[in-house]
Amino acid sequence: MLLFAISFLAFSPAMAQQAEGKRNSFFLELGGNGGFYSLNYDRILMASGGWSLAGRMGAMYYGTDSGGMEAGRSVWLAAPLEVSWLRGRRNHRLELGLGVTPLYQEYPEEGSSQEKELRLLPVGRVGYRFQRAEGGMFYKAGFTPMAQFNHEEASLGRGVFLPWFGLAVGYTLKQ
Numbered sequence: 001m002l003l004f005a006i007s008f009l010a011f012s013p014a015m016a017q018q019a020e021g022k023r024n025s026f027f028l029e030l031g032g033n034g035g036f037y038s039l040n041y042d043r044i045l046m047a048s049g050g051w052s053l054a055g056r057m058g059a060m061y062y063g064t065d066s067g068g069m070e071a072g073r074s075v076w077l078a079a080p081l082e083v084s085w086l087r088g089r090r091n092h093r094l095e096l097g098l099g100v101t102p103l104y105q106e107y108p109e110e111g112s113s114q115e116k117e118l119r120l121l122p123v124g125r126v127g128y129r130f131q132r133a134e135g136g137m138f139y140k141a142g143f144t145p146m147a148q149f150n151h152e153e154a155s156l157g158r159g160v161f162l163p164w165f166g167l168a169v170g171y172t173l174k175q
Helices: 002-010 151-156
Strands: 024-031 037-048 051-065 073-078 081-087 092-108 114-131 136-143 146-148 160-162 165-172
Touching: 024 136, 037 165, 051 092, 081 114, 092 136, 114 165
Parallel strands: none
Antiparallel strands: 024 037, 024 165, 037 051, 051 073, 051 081, 073 092, 081 092, 092 114, 114 136, 114 146, 136 165, 146 160
């Protein structure tokens, strides 16, 4: 999360002007960093010699109501954050990314209590991105593995590896 914030703040507007083509995109990703889905904003921060640096932030909400007084309600809130390195000179690019997804979960426990938990899920990305320099439709697909830790697993240095995939479609603004 810190890497993402530093990347957004570190690049002055002058450096951002070097970015190839259009810089701002909005997209819906199914799977990927948000788990089920996420609505996202992506910005190309800078570009040089066929490489580009992009930052992304998103949001996901998922809730269920099991019905009944004892069953309770489950809620998942996620905010995917990612920094990606893009390789390619035209519309087709390799995307390599690192990020973190803060995930808030609320779910029923035995009895009538609600368990609340905040997790930070490290996420990687290896994928393909189609993005026209002049703006317009935007597509991407990628392998987005996650690691999941709870407090006990993290203290023992263990966690769960979750192989995951994402498909996205969106729009790059024509500026």
